[in-house]
Ligand code: ATP
């Protein structure tokens with residue numbers, strides 16, 4: 001029996017690039033929220049390998065990181081019995097829809113994207129994929145008619161662009177796409193680098209003290225946090241704290257869930273060495289269940305592959321329906 005539209009749950013979709021070690025920014029900005037909201041939606045969580053290759057990836061490392069990322073999603077609390085956990089390149093509809101959306105997207109919109117400008121500035125020769133990156137992201141989202149896209153703050157501009165592309169398509173070809181809302185977390189939407197708190201913590205930064213990886217052993221977590229950049233004051237003064245101290249307090253708050261008042265009462269006047277010890281403890285303790293679950297998942301032969309295969313089937317079923325509708329709307333040949 002066909003389920004009436006009003007009985008269907010709205011969809012959520014989000015993604016992470018398998019471009020390095022997932023870090024606490026990815027967890028607090030994205031994964032933790034996904035796990036929290038997944039049951040309120042029909043949920044799709046994607047390992048966006050096609051996005052990762054917009055900058056060169058060693059093929060062997062990429063292959064390993066795709067599996068590792070899938071394992072971390074599940075270890076972070078994504079329930080694969082309920083939510084689809086799949087690899088972008090195993091659903092051809094992402095690339096198909098991406099091309100169709102490219103054809104309604106002005107180049108000027110893409111050249112204005114700050115992530116493009118930042119990444120392009122670091123390359124000698126800029127691949128076209130880097131410019132097209134947000135169109136592929138729009139396709140990821142619109143393919144599933146997602147109502148909500150939970151991401152960190154750095155992706156808010158890409159979400160605005162997604163809505164612009166959807167609106168433009170809808171006005172040219174008739175109402176087709178659901179407008180996706182941006183879901184930012186209340187705390188942890190922008191975790192900064194431990195070595196340089198003026199820059200966002202990022203997977204592709206290779207400095208040893210930059211990020212706490214989700215699979216870092218507790219001793220490494222402690223060492224990285226104890227070395228984090230603070231400022232020239234000796235102790236916490238919440239009203240006048242520099243970006244390094246604010247970042248540490250933010251990380252603590254996101255892991256513990258303490259309110260603003262409790263944070264201030266506890267940390268005001270505390271020496272930086274003690275603050276760092278407490279933050280390190282909160283992070284190491286907070287990640288312990290994730291790390292344990294990751295070890296369990298990866299020691300079960302065939303478990304991850306089974307999930308990726310089944311989830312790709314579910315994702316393909318939804319994706320094919322959208323691609324077919326879009327083809328019809330645009331007048332492309334859709335085989336009867
Ligand atoms: P890369 O350096 O390869 O671009 P990244 O670390 O920025 O990677 P992404 O794969 O681009 O990570 O992002 C995955 C999710 O994590 C997105 O929702 C993004 O907004 C979120 N995210 C990434 N970095 C942070 C951060 N420092 N703080 C909060 N959220 C973040």
Ligand code: LTN
Nearest residue numbers: 013014015016017048051137140
């Ligand atoms: N561009 C995103 C990753 C991403 C994504 C998506 C996020 C690709 N497709 C769809 C949400 C929805 C990033 O975090 N850099």
